[in-house]
Amino acid sequence: MSPRRLLALCGAVLLAASCRWGGQDDASGEPPGAPTGVTAEAGSATSAHVMWNAVAATGAKVNRYEIYRGTTKVRDVPGSEHMVDITGLRPASTHVFTVRARGTDGRLGPPSRAVRTTTPGAGPADDSPPTPPAAPHGRPAGSRAAQLSWSASADDRDVVSYDIHQGGKKIHSVGGDQTSTVVTGLRPGTRYAFTVRARDAAGNVSPPGATVRLTTAGSASGADGPAATAPTAFRAVSQESGGAHYLALTWTPPRVDGVITEYELRLDGRTATSLVYGGDAPRDRAAYRFYLGREAGITHRVRIRAVLPDGTWGGFSAERTVTTGGRR
Incomplete structure (x- = not known):
């Protein structure tokens, strides 16, 4: 076989292999992962x-x-x-x-x-809806979220849940013991109208409370994000164990329309690590310990932020300063 013919044949084989590999790459990509925060x-x-x-x-x-x-x-x-x-x-x-x-x-x-x-028991026949939620209030929480609050409704039995509507569509529900929430997944610079309704165990739904109108911030609303989606009560303490220094962190997760399962930890202005909960993520109080090194007297600045249920970043917590070998 001549060298020219051999090169042509090799080129054809490589081209065919390349096409096959391209198809395999397209087909071998990973399927979607398992949803978290359910x-x-x-x-x-x-x-x-x-x-x-x-x-x-x-x-x-x-x-x-x-x-x-x-x-x-x-x-x-x-x-x-x-x-x-x-x-x-x-x-x-x-x-x-x-x-x-x-x-x-x-x-x-x-x-x-x-x-x-x-689900609660159906109980005796009940056709009396709860009263409308009173004094509804809302404000934008940055460019992609809104913080809503209202006063509790009254019912002849119990309010089981509150439904949040955007325009004419129900977009969220919270338990009957909750009178505030942060709705995520909104668009920057967009005007929204929200109403809240109370629901009892029999499924009776109250008339809507007054309409809450607000406009989300534009996309250039600041890298730190809104306070309503930031972890609160953030504390940072230096701890020592076996000659090594650790950063002990505690915080309260933001209360949004879902469960926070991932956080980013910023140390001295840079991303230090991502904290991902594989099981039940904490909803009331969270804690984490991070290795800093073996040298005492080193000062660090630390803060955290959450990945919100819609996949966007929440606001940063307050920044804390900690010195290894010291209390804060």
């Missing part, structure tokens, strides 16, 4: 509100989320959303939910951890 709360005696965090785009782009009760799929939700109401449940029963993400390539990711909620 929660389920009873919305009435026959419904539950299921929420989860948006799946990061490390694998295939999410086309939709599939919600399962036990082993049965009960709902499909567009990939742009991360919450849904499941209706038609039995009263006074425990229900188990998982969420899976399906990519645009059709592949289904692994299930989330299972979460449980118990």
